[in-house]
Amino acid sequence: MIRLHESTETTLLELAKKKVYLEGNIIKLIETDSKEFKKYLVEAKNKDSDTRKRRLQVTKQVQSQNKELTQKQSENDKLMEELHIALEEAKNAEWEADKLREEAERGKEKALGDLDLMQRKSQFELIGTIVKVALFVIIGVGTLTTVMYGMAIAYDKETQIIGSTWSNMFGILLTNAFSIVGTIMGVKYANDSVKNKEE
Amino acid sequence: MINSLMLIDDENLFHLVFEDACSLLDITISLEALDSSDEADRKFKEWFPDNESDDRPECVFVDLNIIGSSYDGIEMVRKINYEYGNGCVIGIISSSQDEKEIEKAKKVGAQFWIIKSDDIEPRLEEFREDYDGYKNRTAPFKVYK
Numbered sequence: 001m002i003r004l005h006e007s008t009e010t011t012l013l014e015l016a017k018k019k020v021y022l023e024g025n026i027i028k029l030i031e032t033d034s035k036e037f038k039k040y041l042v043e044a045k046n047k048d049s050d051t052r053k054r055r056l057q058v059t060k061q062v063q064s065q066n067k068e069l070t071q072k073q074s075e076n077d078k079l080m081e082e083l084h085i086a087l088e089e090a091k092n093a094e095w096e097a098d099k100l101r102e103e104a105e106r107g108k109e110k111a112l113g114d115l116d117l118m119q120r121k122s123q124f125e126l127i128g129t130i131v132k133v134a135l136f137v138i139i140g141v142g143t144l145t146t147v148m149y150g151m152a153i154a155y156d157k158e159t160q161i162i163g164s165t166w167s168n169m170f171g172i173l174l175t176n177a178f179s180i181v182g183t184i185m186g187v188k189y190a191n192d193s194v195k196n197k198e199e
Numbered sequence: 200m201i202n203s204l205m206l207i208d209d210e211n212l213f214h215l216v217f218e219d220a221c222s223l224l225d226i227t228i229s230l231e232a233l234d235s236s237d238e239a240d241r242k243f244k245e246w247f248p249d250n251e252s253d254d255r256p257e258c259v260f261v262d263l264n265i266i267g268s269s270y271d272g273i274e275m276v277r278k279i280n281y282e283y284g285n286g287c288v289i290g291i292i293s294s295s296q297d298e299k300e301i302e303k304a305k306k307v308g309a310q311f312w313i314i315k316s317d318d319i320e321p322r323l324e325e326f327r328e329d330y331d332g333y334k335n336r337t338a339p340f341k342v343y344k
Binding site: 024025028029048049052053055056059060062063064066 | 200212213215216219220222223225227228229317
């Protein structure tokens, strides 16, 4: 504890008239015998306490607001991070979807190509079969008629009917043979044109 | 009343709260607030154990997590107790109530644990009542909730 000189006490009392008081913990350390200065010390202490109370209240408010702000900032950061992750996931999903769509398109194109190829193959197979059958028929009928005509000549039989039949038959067969060849060439040409257009 | 008290806490705003609360509750005559354990460490190196200077604090409150410092509160308490002479009343002040941390603090010689919150005054008042026990080393470890 400390004791102030009487003149100092008087000076402080004079200053108190101008509302200037001692502040802080030093007030708690001062001892005096003067009733007037004791009253001054009580007043100074009360003023100091009031100031500190007000400051404490404000500081606590600021501290609380600060805490809230920090908390909100942390929540915001967390949300931003989540948003960022969601965006990344959406981007990845979009990329995956694009990839899948491309794969599906490629699959579709391949399937269409395969179908076209299969159709062409069966078309050519059918044409081949028709040609073979037609040629066998032409050769068969031609051979049969020729053999019959030859035998009629060899055995000196009546050849007028068989001759004209052979002649007509041969004409018809040749015409049909050319017609078949023409049809085959036409189909082949049409297929090649379609293929070129697709490419 | 405590002659001199030291607060080691990185939160400057809490320095003001603590200072005003201590003054209103007549807990201490002199208060020194530091915001890093490194600074406290440097000061304690000067004060303890050979040079028992009057500058050394009678009581020390250490925050558990001192951001930006080399040591946390528990390590600071350990250093003061085991490296610098164990000559003061020392404890932790923290918003944490983690039992493991409290146990660690007890092990390194902390005498009390004060929960830091907006309403610190009732706990400091209770601490003031128990202070003589801590000073005489008769009071057991206590958590002020």
